[in-house]
Amino acid sequence: MTTAKTVQERSPIPPSPDNLSAERISYLDNLVKQAKVAAAIFAQFTQQDVDCIVKAIVLTGLEHAQHLAQLAVEETKLGVMEDKVIKNMVATEFAYNYVKDKRTVGIIREFPERNLVELAEPIGVIFSLIPITNPTSTVLFKCIMAIKTRNAVIFAPHPKAGRCGAEAVRIMYEAALKHGAPEGVFSCLESNNFQDNAYLMHHTDVALIDATGGPSAVKAAYSSGKPALGVGAGNTPVYLERSADLKTAIVDIIISKTFDNGTICASEQTVVIDDAIYDQALKTFADLGAHICNESEAQLLSRTVIDPQNGCMQPMAVGQKATDIARFIGLSVKPGTKLLIAPIRGVGPEYPLSVEKLFPVLAVYRAKSVSEALKVCVDVNHRGGLGHTAVIFSRNDEVIRKFGEVINAGRIIVNSPGAIGALGGVYNDLVPTFSFGCGTGGGNSTTDNVNVYHYLNIKRLARRTQNHMWFRIPNQIYFNVNAVENVRQFPSHSTVIITNPALERNGHIDAVRRCIPPETHVHVSVIPDAEPELKVVMEGVEALRFYKADQIIALGGGSVIDAAKIMKLKYESPDADLEELAAPFLDLRKRVAQYPTEKVKQARLIAISTTSGTGSEVTPFAVLTDKERGRKITLADYSLSPDVAIVDPQFVMSMPKNLTADTGIDCLTHALEAAVSNYASPYTNANAMQAIAMAFKYLPLAYENPRDEEARSIMHNAACIAALAFANASVGVNHALAHAFGARFHVAHGRANALMLPHVIAYNAAVPAKFMPSPFQQGYEAHHKYAAIADLLGLGGKTVEEKVGNLIKAIEQLLDRLELPRSIADLGISRKDFEQAVPDLVKIAFEDPSWRSNPRMPLVNELAELFWKAYDGRSRAEIRAEARQQNA
């Protein structure tokens, strides 16, 4: 509960022991010391312990509700005794009803589905300011909150409410002590002044300031540098909209505005009434005991109850009856008048009654439209009431929603009294409170109704989550010689074959066409044998539309299959924004860009690979070149995966040797990177290890004897199996380096991979300079995985280091056997040219998403070192010497 600054002045005086006597400082220090020990002891209490004390003090508070209300009215001369009794009962009974089953000790909330647990940590010593307007109810409420949360409180009642505040503290303390609370848990300054407050607000052992008071008190609390719960002043606008239940609304407003003579700061201040119901509303007010002021009476009120100097309410009027106020200012009203109502024509300094008035004087405004009414309410809200409370009476949900949007108030009360509604728990399900947080608009830290959770440090115990993993592959994979025959089983009215010129020439297309049912209309779309360009893709999409394709057969290497994947995407979802879909992401499940799920057309994609490397026939990746903007667009989503993959070795029998070597090493790199990836799983490991074993044995055979059908067939399957692994576990830093280098120097992807591979294995097998933060990683195990691969290949070695060394050696021997260049220098790239390129290469490699699944997080300087290792590689002389040694 807050009051206007004219009622309660507490200046933010800096702490200066010079302003206080030594005795006073000793007294204040002792209070804090006692509270500190009490809070420490309290920390050992169980939930059962505190709940027992809470119930006891609530019953005590209820028992003394009337006694304390009487004391408050007698001492402060504010408010209505009967209403203060209700306040004291709300502060105890309603507060208890809310907190009784709440856990506030140990584990307070559990979220098993999120592996999260919340635990309570008490705050310690709280220094609490108590306002003059609610001097006993606020104490009762705060005592309950403090016991429930195991905190100790030093209370500082308003100087003009010191006796009743102290009595409330005494009653609650004795009851708490009797039921086991630690000694010193509550104390109350027997008298206090600005210096005391400032000293305590800055005291080392005071953990929190809970300032329920006027703006100065709140400002002092926040200025102390301590954590503070300061709650601000209000100026409640009320919109009485034409659809409202008028009779109920008027009674509610009267109840609220006259409750405790208007001392609750959430009470109604200016009622904005729709023109259509204005006269009827005022008549109803008058019928129920309100005095409607004429213009001169309204002027009189403006001059008297509002201070013309500062524009704030006059203290003499606060908490007084309407008849007393009328008598003081010489206004003639009927006996028993409950409320003085003054029409105003605007809001602002020239309309004095548009400010907060904590007494039974209400301003009313006649609004010609909803728009005008809302604007006037916003004006009132901004004239000292930001973040506090607002009220609307309406049956129009749209108007209520709009009111909620434009008004800045922590509590927007609908069709009920503002003052009692804001307290929570009586007219609505708001959290019961006697402290209204007003958010930043009111200079506060919260808009909440302050309650137990604001008296706790809430700790969150976050257990490591087991991320959901996946293994997603095409529905159907057909493999071995003549697997293409399976195309026959897929019905289609219109099939478009995407392929490239070489395949058209060598008769592969005919092999596919023979397997397409004769009733199917077939169109062949030949695209260049290069990484697909956006223009080429869009031409393909036009062809699909023209032929109303229901099936796409991609026959080719990675470029053709990638092109077909993107054509299908744009054909089925024309609005798909490729640029947005290519946006970088860290975690597939949390990516910003979402692939379309709604499709205007559907076409089956059958991918028939004609190289044994990329595995594009089963992967969710596609790379596109945007020549106009000179960049690559990499797309990754499982919706891109072909529906059917055909791995038929008849299409790779005529692969040239160098292509066999390049694509074969690409396959091996996929498998090796998937095996050590942070996203590796038992499902991907099985495929990766199988592919490694197959490639190691059969790649050199396929290279050396291109007509070896068995070697060709196994390598073709190995490429697909490796792709099944990396489609789910992704690749690593080797690919990031190879992408950057290959693009810059126009080196085939597999060949670029080969140049990096031995260096990357050595790099990943070493203790990382920086570990990759990844929930998937269970300790660092890349070197163990490499050792397991060495074991699988029978490479020997006793220690992990030896095994990793043997693996690197075996790979180097394989590369030599495939007659692949062993250094970038061997490609004829000068050291000078390479040196110039390295900064760009490093930048591009670091931007490449491939390394995100790498077990070791690459640092920029490490990427540069890897590039240089690949540049120097092993010289031809070294390779020859090694070969001689082996032969000898």
Add this chain to the structure above:
Amino acid sequence: MGEVSMLLKIAEQQAAADLQAAEEKLNEAGELAIDFSQVRRLDAKGVQALVELARKADEKAVKLVLHGVDVDVYKVLKLVKIDSRLSFAA
């Protein structure tokens, strides 16, 4: 200052009284070892008695070593900020 090390057992139900009684031992020992293993909860009187004992031990340059302090009790000592004036052993 003597070289004698003594071990006093503190009972939870009478921690304050036991700690007050321990003050007498400060004259006899260079290091006073206190067995806290039976204490699971400390009350305000117990804390005050320990604060007082620590103060007197400081005066007499006697080292107070608390053995077997339960973590909840240890936290109380941290919250009242007397842990720095004590030594702890397992």
